[in-house]
Amino acid sequence: MYGILNTMIRPEPNNQEKILRESDFIVSKTDPKGIITYGNQIFIEYSGYSESELLGAPHNILRHPDMPALVFKLLWDTIKQGREIFAFVKNLSKDGSFYWVFAHVTPSYSLDGRLSGYYSVRRKPKDGAVSAVVPIYSQLLKLEKEHGRSRGMQLGSELLDRTLSEAGMEYDEFVLRLQNQ
Amino acid sequence: MTNLCLGCRINKILVLVLAVLVLGLALTNVLALKVVLAVAGLLVAGVLYSRILNLCHEIHVLDDLCAKVGDGDCSGRITRIRPNSELSRVSDNFNRALDQMETFFRESRAAFEACSQRKYYRFCITQGMHGNFKDGLEHLNQSLNSMATSNEFMLRNEFLTALAGMNSEAMQGDLEDTVSDSQAILQCVQEIVHETEKMGAVVSSNREKVEFSKVRIHEVQEQGAASNKAISELQELSSEILSHAKGIQSIAEQTNLLALNAHIEAARAGKHGRSFAVVANAIRELSDEVHRLSEKTMQNLNRLAKQGELVEGSAKIMLSEIDNIQEVMSEVLEASTHTQRAVQVTMNGIRTVKSQAETTEKRAQWIKLKQTAFLAFNHGHDSQEALMFKTAHSGFNDKEFRLLQQAVMRMDENFRQDREQQMEILNIMQNMGGTGSKSFLELDQNFKVGRVGEHVKSQGLLKAVS
Structure with missing residues (x-):
C-alpha cells in the first residue's frame, strides 16, 4: 500500500539523463490493464523505484511529460489488436532524471488463448534514432498543447502519416530502420 | 562455505546464538539467569523458525515456477522475495534466465511471422541477449x-x-493475326505477280506492234518520197511542154501573119494569086487552129501545174507528218523499253517479298x-x-x-x-x-x-x- 501511494506522486523532471547499457535490457510485464506485475533488476535500477513500489502500479508512472500522448495511443491501439509494436520512448525516473529506451511491446496469451497481459523489452536506442524522433515528438506535443488532447492527437496522427508517406514506409519499418541504421 | 549471502549469515549467527543460549542454560545453576536464557533462547528459536518457514514458502514458489518452466511455460517470474534473503539472488538469476528465454522465444516468433508477411526488415534483435541465446x-x-x-x-x-x-x-492472339495476315499478304503478292506477268506480256506485244508499224511507216515514207519525185518530174515535163506550146503558138502567130501577108500578096497578084490566096487562107485557118489548140494545151498545162503544186504540197505535209509520227513512235518505243525494265525490277522485288512472306509465315x-x-x-x-x-x-x-x-x-x-x-x-x-x-x-x-x-x-x- 505504501508503494502504491508513493508512486502516486509524480516526480518533478530535471534534465539529468541516464544512458542504458548496450548489453542490458529492461524487462517488465503488465496485466491487460497495464498494471505492472514484474520488473527485472535493470528496470528497478533505471526507474529508481523498488520492486514493491513498481508491482501493482500502472506502467504510466514512467511517462515523461515530453512524450506526446499520440505515441501511447498508437502503442495501446496496436497491442490491443494483438500485434507487436516498437517505439522510442523517453521515460521518467523516480529521481526526476530521464532515460531513452527503444521499447518493444508484445501481448501475452494464456494457454487457453486469452490475453494475459503485455510483455515489454526496452533496449538502448541508437543515438541517431533519438535525435531523429525528438523533433517529431516535439511537433506532436506542440499540437496536443495548442489544440487540446483529442484534436491535437488527430492533427498529430495526420502529421505522422505524412512523415511516413514521405519516407515511403509504414511505422514499423520506419522505427526499425532508425534503430538498425 | 564461501561468499555467504546476508540471510545465510543471519541464520548462522542466530544458530550460534541459540547454541550459546542452550549451552548457558545447561551450565548455569542460577534460576534467574536460567529463566532469562530460556526466554532469549525461545525468542531466537522463534525468529529462526519464522525464517525457515519463509524460506520453505519461497522454495515452494521457486519449485512451482521450475515445474512451469519444465512444462514449457516461461512466462512466470519470482516476485516479492524478501530483499537480501537466502533466495533473493537465486530468484534474480532465475528471473534473468527466464527473461532471456522468453525474449528469445518472442523475438524468434515475431521475426518469423514478419518474414512470412515479407517484412524482411524485421529480424531478431540480439541487443541485450547473452551467450547461447544471443548465438x-x-x-x-x-x-x-x-x-x-x-x-x-x-x-x-x-x-x-x-x-x-x-x-x-x-502473343498467341497476335501470332494468329500474324499468320492470317501473312497468308493474306502472300495471296495479294501472288495476285500481283500474276498481274505483273500479264502486264509484262502486254508491254512486250505492244512493243512488237510498234516496231512493225515503224517499218510500215518507213515504207509509206519511201513511197511518198517516190511519188513526190514523180510529181516533180511531171511538173518539169509539163513546163517543158508549156514552153514548147508557147513556141508552137508563136509559130502559129507568125504563120498567121505570114498567111495574112501571103493573102495580101495574093490579092496584089490578082487572078494568078487567087489559088495562092486560097492556100494562104487555108494556112491562116490552120494557124488559127494551131493557135487555138496550143492555147487550150497551155490552159490544160497550167491547170496540170496547179494540181501538181497541190499534190506536191500535200505530199510534203504528209512526209513531215510521217516524220512526226516516226519521232513519236521512237519515243513510245523508248518508253516501252523503260516500262519493260521497270516491270522486270518490280517482278524481282515482288518475288523477294513473296519468299520473305513465306518465311515469315512459317516462322x-x-x-x-x-x-x-x-x-x-x-x-x-x-x-x-x-x-x-x-x-x-x-x-x-x-x-x-x-x-x-x-x-x-x-x-x-x-x-x-x-x-x-x-x-x-x-x-x-x-x-x-x-x-x-x-x-x-x-x-x-x-x-x-x-x-x-x-x-x-x-x-x-x-x-x-x-
Missing part, C-alpha cells in the same frame, strides 16, 4: 536472411511466370506452336491442356521443346505457394492493360526490397503506369 538468435537471423532471399527469388519467378503467361495469351507458325505449348504446360505439367498438346504433337522432339518442358516443370514447383499474392499480381497486371517496361521495373524493384504487398496495393504504381 541462437544470430543463427536464426541467418536463416531468416536466406528465407528472405529465396522468397524474393520465388516471388520474382512467380511474377515473371505470371507476366510470361499474360504475354503468351496476348510465325513455329512461334505459334511454341506459344501453344507454353500455354498448355503453364496449366501444369500433367494438366489436360498439356496432355492434349503432347498427344497432338507426339512426333515432336525438338531441342527447344525439351527446354520448354524443363522450364515449365520448374515453373510448376514455383507455383505451389502464395496463391493470394499471385492473384494480386495478376490483378495488377490486368489493370495495367499492358506490360510497360517502366511498371515492370518498378514491380521488380519492389520485389527486391521486399515491399510488394504495400506497393501492389498502393494506387501509386497504377498511376505511374497510366
Whole structure:
C-alpha cells in the first residue's frame, strides 16, 4: 500500500539523463490493464523505484511529460489488436532524471488463448534514432498543447502519416530502420 | 562455505546464538539467569523458525515456477522475495534466465511471422541477449536472411511466370493475326505477280506492234518520197511542154501573119494569086487552129501545174507528218523499253517479298506452336491442356521443346505457394492493360526490397503506369 501511494506522486523532471547499457535490457510485464506485475533488476535500477513500489502500479508512472500522448495511443491501439509494436520512448525516473529506451511491446496469451497481459523489452536506442524522433515528438506535443488532447492527437496522427508517406514506409519499418541504421 | 549471502549469515549467527543460549542454560545453576536464557533462547528459536518457514514458502514458489518452466511455460517470474534473503539472488538469476528465454522465444516468433508477411526488415534483435541465446538468435537471423532471399527469388519467378503467361495469351492472339495476315499478304503478292506477268506480256506485244508499224511507216515514207519525185518530174515535163506550146503558138502567130501577108500578096497578084490566096487562107485557118489548140494545151498545162503544186504540197505535209509520227513512235518505243525494265525490277522485288512472306509465315507458325505449348504446360505439367498438346504433337522432339518442358516443370514447383499474392499480381497486371517496361521495373524493384504487398496495393504504381 505504501508503494502504491508513493508512486502516486509524480516526480518533478530535471534534465539529468541516464544512458542504458548496450548489453542490458529492461524487462517488465503488465496485466491487460497495464498494471505492472514484474520488473527485472535493470528496470528497478533505471526507474529508481523498488520492486514493491513498481508491482501493482500502472506502467504510466514512467511517462515523461515530453512524450506526446499520440505515441501511447498508437502503442495501446496496436497491442490491443494483438500485434507487436516498437517505439522510442523517453521515460521518467523516480529521481526526476530521464532515460531513452527503444521499447518493444508484445501481448501475452494464456494457454487457453486469452490475453494475459503485455510483455515489454526496452533496449538502448541508437543515438541517431533519438535525435531523429525528438523533433517529431516535439511537433506532436506542440499540437496536443495548442489544440487540446483529442484534436491535437488527430492533427498529430495526420502529421505522422505524412512523415511516413514521405519516407515511403509504414511505422514499423520506419522505427526499425532508425534503430538498425 | 564461501561468499555467504546476508540471510545465510543471519541464520548462522542466530544458530550460534541459540547454541550459546542452550549451552548457558545447561551450565548455569542460577534460576534467574536460567529463566532469562530460556526466554532469549525461545525468542531466537522463534525468529529462526519464522525464517525457515519463509524460506520453505519461497522454495515452494521457486519449485512451482521450475515445474512451469519444465512444462514449457516461461512466462512466470519470482516476485516479492524478501530483499537480501537466502533466495533473493537465486530468484534474480532465475528471473534473468527466464527473461532471456522468453525474449528469445518472442523475438524468434515475431521475426518469423514478419518474414512470412515479407517484412524482411524485421529480424531478431540480439541487443541485450547473452551467450547461447544471443548465438541462437544470430543463427536464426541467418536463416531468416536466406528465407528472405529465396522468397524474393520465388516471388520474382512467380511474377515473371505470371507476366510470361499474360504475354503468351496476348502473343498467341497476335501470332494468329500474324499468320492470317501473312497468308493474306502472300495471296495479294501472288495476285500481283500474276498481274505483273500479264502486264509484262502486254508491254512486250505492244512493243512488237510498234516496231512493225515503224517499218510500215518507213515504207509509206519511201513511197511518198517516190511519188513526190514523180510529181516533180511531171511538173518539169509539163513546163517543158508549156514552153514548147508557147513556141508552137508563136509559130502559129507568125504563120498567121505570114498567111495574112501571103493573102495580101495574093490579092496584089490578082487572078494568078487567087489559088495562092486560097492556100494562104487555108494556112491562116490552120494557124488559127494551131493557135487555138496550143492555147487550150497551155490552159490544160497550167491547170496540170496547179494540181501538181497541190499534190506536191500535200505530199510534203504528209512526209513531215510521217516524220512526226516516226519521232513519236521512237519515243513510245523508248518508253516501252523503260516500262519493260521497270516491270522486270518490280517482278524481282515482288518475288523477294513473296519468299520473305513465306518465311515469315512459317516462322510465325513455329512461334505459334511454341506459344501453344507454353500455354498448355503453364496449366501444369500433367494438366489436360498439356496432355492434349503432347498427344497432338507426339512426333515432336525438338531441342527447344525439351527446354520448354524443363522450364515449365520448374515453373510448376514455383507455383505451389502464395496463391493470394499471385492473384494480386495478376490483378495488377490486368489493370495495367499492358506490360510497360517502366511498371515492370518498378514491380521488380519492389520485389527486391521486399515491399510488394504495400506497393501492389498502393494506387501509386497504377498511376505511374497510366
